[in-house]
Amino acid sequence: MLNRVRALFDRWHRLQEIHALSDRDLDDLGITRWQMEQFARMPEDVGERLLQMAQVFGLEPAAVQHAYADYLDLLDVCRRCGSTKLCKCTLAEADRVEPADCSFCPNAGTYELMARHTLH
Structure with missing residues (x-):
C-alpha cells in the first residue's frame, strides 16, 4: 500500500x-x-521492456534511444500494448528468445525494419 501511495506522489x-x-x-x-x-x-x-525487446531483434538500446522521434513512437505503442503479461514472460527468457517468438509485439515490424536499416 505504501508503495502505491509513493508512486502516486511521484507521478x-x-x-x-x-x-x-x-x-x-x-x-x-x-x-x-x-x-x-x-x-x-x-x-x-x-x-x-521496450529496450529489452529491441535487443531481441538485434538492436542496441543506445541506438534505439538515439533515433528520438522513432523512440517516442515506439514508447507510445508499447505503453498501449495489450500483451504486457506475454511480453514480460517472453523477456524473462530473453537469452533464448528469437524475433519470430515475438510476433505478438506491436512494435515487432518496426524493430525488424530498424534492424535491417542498421545492418546496411
Missing part, C-alpha cells in the same frame, strides 16, 4: 514539473505537453 510531482515547463522547453525537447504527460503516467517498466 503527481512529475506532472507538476511538466506543467511548469515552458512551450520553448517543450519545443527544445521535441515533444508536446500532452505526450510528456502520457509518458509521465506510463508504468516505469515500459521503457525497460
